[in-house]
Amino acid sequence: MTSSIRLIIKTMYKNLSQKEQAIADYILENPKKVSHSSISDIASELEVADSTIFQFTKKIGYNGFKDFKMAMLMQENDLSAISFHENIQKDDTELTMAQKVFDSNISSLTDTRKLLQEEKLIEAVDLIDASNRLFLFGVGGSEIVATDTYHKFLRSPIPVYHSSDYHLQLMEASLLTPDDCAIFISHTGRSKETIMIAETAKKIGAKTIVITSQISSPLAKLGDVTFISVSEETEFRSEALASRISQLSIMDSLFVILMFRNQDQAQESISKVRKVIAKIKD
Known part of the structure; x- marks a missing residue:
């Protein structure tokens, strides 16, 4: 699978169950930790069964957790580069707000182009x-x-x-x-x-x-x-x-x-x- 894990999750997110969204959030927020953890480590952290993690990786297009983890390691830089620039804060200056809007648009275009x-x-x-x-x-x-x-x-x-x-x-x-x-x-x-x-x-x-x-x-x-x-x-x-x-x-x-x-x-x-x-x- 050549598509970015981050993009796959983003395009499927709204169709995931609440439990699956929790797994997705954990992966996006902890890419390095996930790529170096076992399926049991992640399941324990999220308080779900190993099979739940396995089925999640199948749902997003991988053959299983090993296939998913290999992709995670290969795409570690992409996953670690997730930017939170779109989170505009109340105390941001007007210029900063505008720049974050532009950055968000640029990110949307870049992600869409990859697909x-x-x-x-x-x-x-x-x-x-x-x-x-x-x-x-x-x-x-x-x-x-x-x-x-x-x-x-x-x-x-x-x-x-x-x-x-x-x-x-x-x-x-x-x-x-x-x-x-x-x-x-x-x-x-x-x-x-x-x-x-x-x-x-x-x-x-x-x-x-x-x-x-x-x-x-x-x-x-x-x-x-x-x-x-x-x-x-x-x-x-x-x-x-x-x-x-x-x-x-x-x-x-x-x-x-x-x-x-x-x-x-x-x-x-x-x-x-x-x-x-x-x-x-x-």
Whole structure:
């Protein structure tokens, strides 16, 4: 397993049981200690059975505790480098608060970039490029990401559609065809509205791309291709808000790859947009 243990835990955390979250917290807070401890040592420290620790390592993708411990030793620097810069304190100066917000965004982008896989990027752009129409779906805060993506893809050679109203989105989903591609954005991957839209699209046979922060969420499982955005919740700043910049960057990446793949058509589309916009600018 090449993915960072820290990132795996962060993307699965909300889907872990309370006991499993306690194990996850202990691992993230004591990486060096865990990597040099036996399964019995950790179980005793957490007052759980050895089998509970073993099953936890299986759940996050390892063959067992020995496989997990080997990965811990190999990734010790990554785990020890966990930064707590996002914990803004009341007595921080305004500049320090702003810097911590920037640091948190940088951390989200860095973590999300580590999870990117070239084959998934290629597959996603293949689906978009081969589609007759591209539809964007998201509700609440995710609708903002969908709107921004719509604004970008209007410059692409692919016809793109997006409605901010949920009922209109549901109606659009019902009119999709197997030749269309739909992108679904949801931080938790558990939005009932977005899941219903995605299920409607899947039944019809439309191609689906999902962007979420929860790898085990119901929505993630509905994607032909699924991208994971990583973020952490801070006081006065929800995890969903922090993940937005990572989601926007994933969409930027898909857009740029698509445009370079279709340079001639892309230049023509951009030229048309710039020409009409120029008329209303000084």
